[in-house]
Amino acid sequence: MMFSEKLINWYLQNKRDLPWRETRDPYRIWLSEIILQQTRVNQGMPYYERFTERFPTIGDLAKAEESEVMKLWQGLGYYSRARNLHATAKTVTQTHKEIFPQSYDEIIKLKGIGQYTAAAIASFAFEEKVGVVDGNVFRVLSRYFGIYDDISVPATRKIFQELANDLVQNVSPSLFNQAIMDFGALQCVPKNPDCSICNLSDSCHAFRTGTVNELPVKTKKIKVTDRFFNYLVLEDLNGNTIVEQRIGKGIWQNLYQFPLIETEEYLSMDEIILLVSQKFPSLFSEITDVTKGEIVHKLSHQRLYIKFWKVKLNTVFERGITQEQLKEYAFPIVIWNFITSHYEK
DNA sequence: GAGGCGTGGGT
DNA sequence: TACCCAAGCCT
Numbered sequence: 001m002m003f004s005e006k007l008i009n010w011y012l013q014n015k016r017d018l019p020w021r022e023t024r025d026p027y028r029i030w031l032s033e034i035i036l037q038q039t040r041v042n043q044g045m046p047y048y049e050r051f052t053e054r055f056p057t058i059g060d061l062a063k064a065e066e067s068e069v070m071k072l073w074q075g076l077g078y079y080s081r082a083r084n085l086h087a088t089a090k091t092v093t094q095t096h097k098e099i100f101p102q103s104y105d106e107i108i109k110l111k112g113i114g115q116y117t118a119a120a121i122a123s124f125a126f127e128e129k130v131g132v133v134d135g136n137v138f139r140v141l142s143r144y145f146g147i148y149d150d151i152s153v154p155a156t157r158k159i160f161q162e163l164a165n166d167l168v169q170n171v172s173p174s175l176f177n178q179a180i181m182d183f184g185a186l187q188c189v190p191k192n193p194d195c196s197i198c199n200l201s202d203s204c205h206a207f208r209t210g211t212v213n214e215l216p217v218k219t220k221k222i223k224v225t226d227r228f229f230n231y232l233v234l235e236d237l238n239g240n241t242i243v244e245q246r247i248g249k250g251i252w253q254n255l256y257q258f259p260l261i262e263t264e265e266y267l268s269m270d271e272i273i274l275l276v277s278q279k280f281p282s283l284f285s286e287i288t289d290v291t292k293g294e295i296v297h298k299l300s301h302q303r304l305y306i307k308f309w310k311v312k313l314n315t316v317f318e319r320g321i322t323q324e325q326l327k328e329y330a331f332p333i334v335i336w337n338f339i340t341s342h343y344e345k
Numbered sequence: 346g347a348g349g350c351g352t353g354g355g356t
Numbered sequence: 357t358a359c360c361c362a363a364g365c366c367t
Contacts, residue, residue, distance in 0.1 A: 041362090075352075153346085185362085191361090301350070
């Protein structure tokens with residue numbers, strides 16, 4: 001048997017039942033693919049359910065305010081996905097008369113859709129013969145066929161893309177593409193896969209040569225930087241507070257946060273009191289360290305050392321918001337966790 | 346082409 | 357603990 005046949009046999013025995021596999025609706029397939037970029041099925045599933053419930057069609061999504069889309073996306077990370085999702089819904093609704101483009105070449109023109117996602121939609125929804133190349137495919141193909149090129153080099157992708165395209169020619173593209181990703185996610189896992197139960201091991205290069213844990217080759221590591229955030233949880237005489245939107249480049253674009261003082265190092269109690277009393281002359285009343293020590297919030301590429309300071313002010317904010325209103329904004333998860341625990345009591 | 350961009354789970 | 361990884365894309 002050929003690789004493709006063995007793989008599909010494995011899939012027919014082991015496949016997962018997932019809601020976006022029960023449809024050929026390109027809108028739902030597209031939505032699922034955006035949600036699942038760099039995201040595990042278990043984490044993305046509830047978001048898929050909420051989005052399809054709230055926005056049954058792409059037109060419904062296009063009509064929404066961006067703030068609502070961001071709020072629904074809250075907690076999923078990589079928030080540019082949500083902004084691009086909304087932008088593309090508008091493009092398809094307005095420019096394409098609400099008809100999703102039906103070929104790889106047209107689909108890849110849309111915002112937030114790259115080679116992987118275009119191939120996924122084109123094959124799953126329209127059976128176009130194009131191979132998906134994601135993290136699973138790098139792993140499965142590098143091991144089975146013995147490909148030692150460094151996958152952290154973008155140019156390496158071409159090698160895998162051409163192989164994937166070849167493999168998909170004589171089978172159902174949607175079936176093969178789903179199969180290779182499920183196989184990578186469930187059987188040919190990154191660390192210590194159980195090759196003793198694998199029906200492809202007898203013809204697998206890595207198994208034969210004992211290089212399963214060496215493949216795929218990936219050399220580059222991410223550099224992590226440290227940052228120190230002091231969030232001022234202001235409170236006026238009415239018990240209202242203030243939030244601001246993060247704008248420009250950097251993390252958490254378009255999400256909300258409390259007024260922020262970022263420093264180069266840890267701030268002592270005395271230092272924060274001095275800064276805050278200077279920032280609000282004559283209004284400053286009382287400050288408390290709500291977090292009792294710092295919260296370390298880890299992003300993929302940054303370590304954030306975060307403190308929340310409750311600051312009471314002798315004034316009434318013109319644009320103050322209530323605790324109820326606070327919960328309508330989209331926050332980074334670390335701030336949202338603070339809000340739900342702090343205001344619950 | 347390298348680096349930025351979240352969150353959560355596994356080892 | 358620290359590191360890796362997860363249905364990547366954008367600049």
